[in-house]
Amino acid sequence: MVLSVLSNIIFPPPPSLFVSAMSLISFVSLANAGFSEIKGKHLNYSKFWNATNTTPQKQIKISSKSGMLLLYTPAFLAAAASFWVFPHEGIRSTFLQGAVTIHFFKRVFEVLFVHKYSGAMLLDSALPISLSYFLSSATMIYAQHLTQGLPQPRIDLLYPGVALFLVGIVGNFYHHYLLSNLRGKGEKEYKIPKGGLFEFVICPHYLFEIIGFVGVSFISQTLYPISFTIGTTFYLMGRSYATRRWYLSKFEDFPKNVKALIPFVF
Numbered sequence: 176m177v178l179s180v181l182s183n184i185i186f187p188p189p190p191s192l193f194v195s196a197m198s199l200i201s202f203v204s205l206a207n208a209g210f211s212e213i214k215g216k217h218l219n220y221s222k223f224w225n226a227t228n229t230t231p232q233k234q235i236k237i238s239s240k241s242g243m244l245l246l247y248t249p250a251f252l253a254a255a256a257s258f259w260v261f262p263h264e265g266i267r268s269t270f271l272q273g274a275v276t277i278h279f280f281k282r283v284f285e286v287l288f289v290h291k292y293s294g295a296m297l298l299d300s301a302l303p304i305s306l307s308y309f310l311s312s313a314t315m316i317y318a319q320h321l322t323q324g325l326p327q328p329r330i331d332l333l334y335p336g337v338a339l340f341l342v343g344i345v346g347n348f349y350h351h352y353l354l355s356n357l358r359g360k361g362e363k364e365y366k367i368p369k370g371g372l373f374e375f376v377i378c379p380h381y382l383f384e385i386i387g388f389v390g391v392s393f394i395s396q397t398l399y400p401i402s403f404t405i406g407t408t409f410y411l412m413g414r415s416y417a418t419r420r421w422y423l424s425k426f427e428d429f430p431k432n433v434k435a436l437i438p439f440v441f
Contacts, residue, residue, distance in 0.1 A: 182328075183328060185396050185401065187325065191318075195398075202405055209409040237298055239294050243290070244287075250312035251279035254312045257275075267395070272316055274340050275312050275315055278344065289351055290354075290355055318398070318399040319395055337390065339393060340387050342383070343386035346372075346380075346383030347384050353370045376438055377418055378414070378435060381436055385404070389404055419435040
C-alpha cells in the first residue's frame with residue numbers, strides 16, 4: 176500500500192549507489208544531530224558555539240561571520256554551477272536548481288548584510304557542516320539529473336512545491352530580519368525575540384526553513400530531497416528545543432507559552 180502511494184508521487188529510486196547512500200546518510204546523520212541537540216550535545220555555532228569547548232587552546236576559532244560564509248558559499252557555488260553542468264534539462268530540473276541556488280544565495284546574503292554576530296565558531300565544527308551543505312546541494316541536483324527520460328510521477332507536486340518554497344524562503348528571511356533588529360549598534364547580548372511568529376514559537380525561522388525544504392522535495396519528487404528534508408526536520412526540532420531551553424535558562428521573564436517550533440504544539 177505504502178509503496179503503491181509512493182510510486183505515484185516520487186520518481187523510482189535512481190540506479191546510483193552514491194545517491195542511495197547519501198539519502199540514508201543524510202537522514203541518519205541529521206536525525207542523530209537533532210537527538211544530540213535535545214541531549215545537550217550541540218553543533219558549535221550560534222548560541223552554542225562554545226557549548227562543548229573544553230580544550231579551547233587546541234581548537235581553531237574563526238569569527239561567526241567567516242564561519243557562516245564558509246558554511247554556505249560552497250553549496251551556493253555548487254548549485255549555481257549546476258546550470259552550466261546540467262543545462263536545459265526541463266522545467267522541473269530548472270526549478271530545483273533555482274530553488275537550491277536561491278536558498279544558499281539568501282544564506283550568503285544574510286551573512287553579509289543582515290545578521291549581526293557576537294561570537295565565534297570552531298573551525299572543526301564549521302568544516303563538516305560546510306561539506307554537508309555542499310554535498311546536499313550537489314546530490315539534490317544530481318539526483319534530479321538521473322530522472323531524465325523517466326516518466327513523471329502520476330501526482331505532480333511541482334507547482335505546490337514552488338509555492339511552499341516561496342512561503343518558506345520569505346518567512347525565513349523575514350524572521351531573520353526581525354532577529355537582526357534586536358540588537359542596536361555595538362550591542363552583543365541576546366534578547367527575547369518579538370514580532371511575527373516569535374510571539375508563538377522561539378524558532379519560526381526554523382519552521383519556515385522546514386516549509387522551504389518540503390517545497391524543494393515537492394519540486395524534485397526524488398528520494399534524496401525527501402530523505403534530507405525529513406532528517407532536517409528532526410534536526411531543527413532538536414535544535415529549536417535546545418534553543419527554547421537556553422532562553423528559559425537565561426531569561427526569567429521568557430514567556431512559558433512560547434513553544435519551540437510549532438505554534439501551540441511543540
